[in-house]
Amino acid sequence: MADHLLITCEHGGNRIPARYRPLFAGFEALLQSHRGFDPGARILARELSRALAAPLFVSTTSRLLIDLNRSVGHPTLYSEATRNEPAAVRRDILKRYYLRYRNRVEAHIAAAVADGSRVVHLSSHSFTPELDGTLRKADIGLLYDPARPGETELCRRWQARLKVAAPGWTVRRNYPYRGRSDGFTAYLRRRFSADAYLGIELEINHRHVLAGGPHWRSLRRDVIASLRHALVS
Numbered sequence: 157m158a159d160h161l162l163i164t165c166e167h168g169g170n171r172i173p174a175r176y177r178p179l180f181a182g183f184e185a186l187l188q189s190h191r192g193f194d195p196g197a198r199i200l201a202r203e204l205s206r207a208l209a210a211p212l213f214v215s216t217t218s219r220l221l222i223d224l225n226r227s228v229g230h231p232t233l234y235s236e237a238t239r240n241e242p243a244a245v246r247r248d249i250l251k252r253y254y255l256r257y258r259n260r261v262e263a264h265i266a267a268a269v270a271d272g273s274r275v276v277h278l279s280s281h282s283f284t285p286e287l288d289g290t291l292r293k294a295d296i297g298l299l300y301d302p303a304r305p306g307e308t309e310l311c312r313r314w315q316a317r318l319k320v321a322a323p324g325w326t327v328r329r330n331y332p333y334r335g336r337s338d339g340f341t342a343y344l345r346r347r348f349s350a351d352a353y354l355g356i357e358l359e360i361n362h363r364h365v366l367a368g369g370p371h372w373r374s375l376r377r378d379v380i381a382s383l384r385h386a387l388v389s
């Protein structure tokens with residue numbers, strides 16, 4: 157079965173569409189913070205897509221409008237800026253931004269699976285180095301479902317490759333979040349079997365994004381080269 161690699165980025169920007177901007181008066185600082193988007197996630201997704209010739213889906217709408225990485229019904233699907241809006245407004249946001257994005261990705265996966273491919277879905281994210289007073293020490297997190305052997309194996313290989321090729325980075329599996337927690341990959345696992353679909357979330361520490369320059373470039377290069385290696389071995 158041939159692998160079909162797919163890259164997505166649910167938290168790629170902090171754009172608020174004009175019609176919803178009034179809801180964000182007073183939330184300007186929040187929009188610029190890690191709660192508004194995942195710094196660095198979009199450029200890494202784009203480079204992964206180019207380097208590995210993989211289709212790319214990116215959302216640049218802020219997760220504070222609606223969080224594309226949460227399931228319908230999840231308490232943080234909408235943020236403090238949108239959750240108290242009338243149901244009709246929330247439905248409109250859901251339809252225009254959430255379903256439009258998630259349905260396109262899901263249809264793309266379904267078509268590849270119908271063609272006989274095994275889909276390897278990589279969802280690009282980044283995490284804040286400090287949350288609620290806890291310092292997160294990893295540089296790179298690989299999130300997956302340990303009950304899915306294909307995901308486990310690929311993440312082990314990827315981590316092992318990084319350790320050999322770029323020993324300076326601390327890579328942890330299912331850190332700083334658990335891969336089975338609510339998210340787009342968790343939803344897609346319920347849609348597609350373990351043989352047909354591998355869903356992995358890549359999490360990069362913001363620290364390196366903010367450092368910028370050659371340091372941040374070398375992290376991206378190492379992530380991409382090690383994934384390429386892990387996919388063919």
Ligand SMILES: [Zn+2]
Pocket residue numbers: 167194225280281282
């Ligand atoms: Zn994210």
